[in-house]
Amino acid sequence: MSREKGYTKKNFLKGLFIENPLFVSILGTCPALATTKSVEAAIGMGILFTVVLICSNILVSLLRKIISEEIRTPAYIVIIATFVTIVKMATNAFLPELYSTLGVFISLIVVNCIVLGRAEAYASKNNVFDSLIDALGMGLGYTLALIAMAFFRELLGTGAFSFGKIFTFIPAFKLQIIPKGYEISMFQNPAGAFIVFAIILGVIAFIKNRKDELKLNKAKQERIRKEQEAKLAAAKETGGNQ
Amino acid sequence: MPSKKHYIITSITLGAIAMASAVLIGVTNLATRNQIKKNEQNKINAGISEIxxxxxxxxxxxxxxxxxxxxxxxxxxxxxxxxxxALRTTGSNMYGKVSLIVGFKYQETEYVFSGLYVVSNEQTYASTLVENYIDPLNKKTRDLDDVSCGATYGAKLVRDMVNEAKEVVNKGFGE
Structure with a gap:
């Protein structure tokens, strides 16, 4: 089978921008709204999600010729649930603070549409390497989207960024950006999460529309130019004939 | 119509996947069990120190x-x-499980509630429950029965757990 040149790069980058699971496909919004109170928690959620996505995509791709049509969905659910359980146990053992912070949202990765969606739409039809790249791109895209949301929520909600030993959730020092008393604590609440999410989606939609408009204008100008050229050529031809 | 062989192969495939999953989870459990227990013990010690x-x-x-x-x-x-x-109490409702250490100090004639520490909290509104109910309870700025906090069902569960623990500790342990 011939492969398009640069397919791997395109496959990886699509998850980051064009098909970003959170900001473009609007999938996995529940943990995105719940676990983005701080950048640290968002990074943790993103990493755990990416690990599950990579493992499930690889295994689904490996077994794609064995798993028959009828048992596809239950088989994928079993595979995803297994990896989520493993990730949950490992987090509980080795990153207990992250486990406590994310709580039930680690278990809820099982029902995250992105994981089942990628298994069904991509890994079940493609080879292991491509499925791995797809999972990496989608996982990183989702992680970056979570970080973007958490960045604004933490900044506006607490007015500061806390730094310390990663995933201990104990701040060693705080970088106060908005003066104390001027922070908007609503951004730490679910309502704030919805507002930040809506603003980001609005900005993305604006950029996309602007890009489409520019493309359309360019195409229109090109068409007019071509029409004018054709008219000029036709006039020249008529003039020459006379 | 699919043949009998197809059904058998399909069942075997799903069975094998489930079996492999069970083995993987079992192995992970074996590898992490001791560390999880150790973490839990550390949390209990931390809770007792805090209370x-x-x-x-x-x-x-x-x-x-x-x-x-x-x-x-x-x-x-x-x-x-x-x-x-200090009593370890574990309860759950439709929003998930919560496990606490409830501390009691003996004052004059009975044991009085002296503090709470969260060992594990799998409630959907975990942080709301801690920030709006458990933390103010420890700081004595909220009453145990004042459960309207944004995580009311979780708070009601915690209240019931504390009340039961109080009853248990005042009943004595037959010593």
Whole structure:
């Protein structure tokens, strides 16, 4: 089978921008709204999600010729649930603070549409390497989207960024950006999460529309130019004939 | 129509995937079990220190089985004559499981609630429950029965757990 040149790069980058699971496909919004109170928690959620996505995509791709049509969905659910359980146990053992912070949202990765969606739409039809790249791109895209949301929520909600030993959730020092008393604590609440999410989606939609408009204008100008050229050529031809 | 062989192969495939999953989970459980227990013990020690002070030590511990939420008792001493208790209580509702250490200090005639520590919290509104109910309860800025906090069902569960623990500790342990 011939492969398009640069397919791997395109496959990886699509998850980051064009098909970003959170900001473009609007999938996995529940943990995105719940676990983005701080950048640290968002990074943790993103990493755990990416690990599950990579493992499930690889295994689904490996077994794609064995798993028959009828048992596809239950088989994928079993595979995803297994990896989520493993990730949950490992987090509980080795990153207990992250486990406590994310709580039930680690278990809820099982029902995250992105994981089942990628298994069904991509890994079940493609080879292991491509499925791995797809999972990496989608996982990183989702992680970056979570970080973007958490960045604004933490900044506006607490007015500061806390730094310390990663995933201990104990701040060693705080970088106060908005003066104390001027922070908007609503951004730490679910309502704030919805507002930040809506603003980001609005900005993305604006950029996309602007890009489409520019493309359309360019195409229109090109068409007019071509029409004018054709008219000029036709006039020249008529003039020459006379 | 699919053949009998197709059905058998399909069943075997799904069975094999489930079996492999069980093995993987079992192996992970074996590898992480001790560390999880150790973390839990560390949390319990941290909870007892937070409730009773850094010098508090567990002098005796035992399990209790006959109660809905309370399942473990720690006798805590800071000084020779201290007779304080911390009870481990675990409960769940439709929003998930929550496990707490509830501390009681003996004052005059009975054991009085002296603090709460969250060992594990799998409630959907976990942070709301801690920030709006458990933390103010520890700071004594909220009453135990004032459960309207944004995580009301979780708070009601915690209230019931604390009330049961209080009843248990005041009933005594037959010593």
């Amino acid at each position: 009773f002070g850094k010098s508090a030590t567990i002098s005796k511990e035992f399990a209790i089985k006959e109660y809905k939420y309370s399942n473990y008792v720690y006798q805590v001493k800071q000084e020779e004559n201290d007779n304080n208790y």
